[in-house]
Amino acid sequence: MNQSNSDPTIQFLGATKTVTGSKTLLKVFGKKILVDCGLFQGPKAIRELNWQEFKEAESIDAVILTHAHIDHSGYLPKLVKEGFKGPIYCSAGTFDLCQIMLMDSAHLQEEDAKYANKSRYSKHYRALPLYETVDAQRALELFVPLEMNDWTDIFPMISVRLLRAGHILGSSFVQIKINRDYNPITVTFSGDIGNGRQNVIKGPVSLVETDYLVMEGTYGDRVQSKLDPSETLAQCIRKVAKNKGVLVIPSFAVGRTQEILYLLRKLESENKIPEIPVYLDSPMAVEATEIYMRHKDELKLDLEKGGFIEPLCSHSYKTVRSADDSMLLCMKDGPMVVVSAAGMLTGGRVLHHLKARLPKPENVVLFVGWQAEETKGRLLQQGLPKIRIHHQEVDIEAEIVSIDSLSAHGDTEDILSWIKGIEKAPHKVFLNHGEESALNTLKYRLEHELNFSVVVPSFEQEFVLS
Template sequence: MSNKVKISFYGAAGTVTGSKFLLETQEYNILIDAGMFQGLKELRKLNWKDFPFPPKDIDTVLLTHGHLDHSGYLPRLVMQGFNGPILGTSPSLAIASIILRDSAKIQEENAEKANKEDFSSHSPALPFYNIEQAEKAITLFEKVEPEDWITLSENIKARFIKNGHILGATFIELDIFGKLWVFSGDIGREQDLLLEPPGRPQWADYLIMESTYGDRRHPVEDVDEILSSEIENVINTNGSLIIPSFAVERLQSLMFKLWQLYKKNKIPNIPIFIDSPMGNEVLDVFERFPQWHKLDLNEFREMKKHFKIITSYKDTWKTIDYNRPKVVIAGSGMVTGGRVLTYLRYYLEKPETTVLLVGFQAEGTRGRQLLEGSQEIKIFGKYCQVNAKIKHIDSLSAHADQVGLLAWTSEIKNIPEQVFLVHGEPHSRDALRVKLKDVYKWNTSSPELHESFSAS
């Protein structure tokens, strides 16, 4: 039998989103992650194309973590014939289940709205997948324990190692015919409010590594001062602070930050509304898996009581009509969908509104448009004037910056035969490529979408 391994980059190559890496061997085929493309329209259109390799011939999917750009393509993969196990840690599978159900629900609602209000170029507008299709993918989930080697076939085994970033996230090591393939997934930060530092690989014959922040260091910002100042401002102007937030990790980090500020008397007891059905479910995942984070459960429960957690769309409208100073944290983090769009539709035109972006804004998203000073953005088929103040906190990212990425690689004892840089915009990947060459003399490349390489 040939020991040849072919790797194909079907996502997160030449772009940040849509992670999909296929490993083909004569005895077993493995897909690492199955993410959706997000951002620019030409990228989103790629989601609708059939997977380039027959999904029925994929033996298993290994999930680094539950984010949509790593798990959101799973229902489509199943629709096209995949029927193998989808392996991930228990928190990752719990989060992926929440994200897939939420994504399906939003897509069904958006398609229904587009058809009703006739603002889609498709007739009829269809959801990318529906709730039933998401549930079918979820039935294939199988949990793994971190650190344990799992035998996949005669000559292939895998293990998942904690990697910070979000609850349950891992990097994955694959021993294939005696060579170690390491897939970084998304690498977390050394100093994280909620999570322990990421693990570090000790050996890698082939390294597939993310490069989201490969060209920069996270800025040194006084996040407490920024949040306190913005809350003081909305109180003085009888305004609203709208914070679009990722439902996983970012929302919980913001809650913890604001809770700490309140306990230290740095902010008054202003109403803080949490409007993210998915985020609420992720709070329950934090409670179910205390061994995966640093928060004391008693304090976590006390913290939750401090916030006004919205559970119905009816309460969303009540919050919109609430005309006193308030803070609203709502999904989604890049303003691509979710409840935050409903708020922005009514609040963007108000000069007393502040929109605080709290993370990476991918190219082509509404968040990036706001960040770059767009005077109007399109929401539900209509243009909204941007009179609100747009602010940005960049230091809350759950991704390691260039220093963190180098630290993550620092314990690899050998020189990898090949390093592939993925999951980054072109400048980020190239900056990290140069840095890895200067520091380690490693042979690195930046594969493009659908590019393949063979190794033996």
């Protein structure tokens, strides 16, 4: 490959053969542009990568975010702490969601450090948080929301546009155009791609052209269940309504919660379930729902239908903000539905609800998202007779139900159909954000079905785009 001095390079600094820590560095015309700035999450060996010094933080000229999920945005406060001062470009929806998500992430980092200090006895060791709320605030001051679909010049001869990715509110794929006199180049970063089957937000727009493509492959080797989740949800509600029980739905604050609220409203308006109180007990989910409703242009919902004030509120919908009210709710008699976080039971208010409701057979726990290995969520799905919550043994008599067709990611077929309409094969496709086996399966299909040239990059690997 003949490399000229002005040829851009691309380097993969996260989400290589894994699903967290998305960070891709594009160097062009002396500028360094970081696309996504995600936190590494999951096993300790992966989380420890967050603690490495980001040597180039000060010299990065701009960050562009595909969406607000912490595995794409959660490293920003650390980047700022290490000297980054440039603009952070993203959609308006992503900016709004980052305001709650980065502050929540900083709060969790502070709590982790406090907990570590409490449980260690050495006077010589003090755990520090990865970053603090003040770092998150400073990061938020650097945000520059962009209009979707329009090209914006961010540096001379470098422009950017965001196109709807349909994964969560505000999620976009990022196109960077390098407008050099000879051979201009467009590089596209997919971020996480939606599947178009969500009820609340609109699906992704198709990718039409790009010279290089950095693409996610989380579900690169899987086809998702396309079953309508409504009937399972309705059965759970009918059971608790009849037995005066409680349906506890552990849910992720952004995306999944809004889908559940929408389905509850729809089932009620179609008279498929009785009207029972629905409590949303998660301050972050309450705020995220309000943000969704402010960005109506991104929603599929027909706001006029059904005579509801807001299409995500069933008739007896109530939000719970204070911790005291949450504890009182744990003691309240059914029938009712409680939607609460965290979705995988890694912490949060839902644990109190489970402690109160799991020992009784009239109650139901409904999982609406994938439960990672070694989480309490996975343990409950395995049908154990007891579980430990807050250092207490809790009997499991409640019914445990799971719905697996509410994913916010596209599966293999969705990913392929997102790029099938492309006018000309890209010079190169880089697959990241996925387990290695998923990425290799997707690579094989792209090479054999679409004749694309595909690479699965390793951590810190760098490529020249000519």
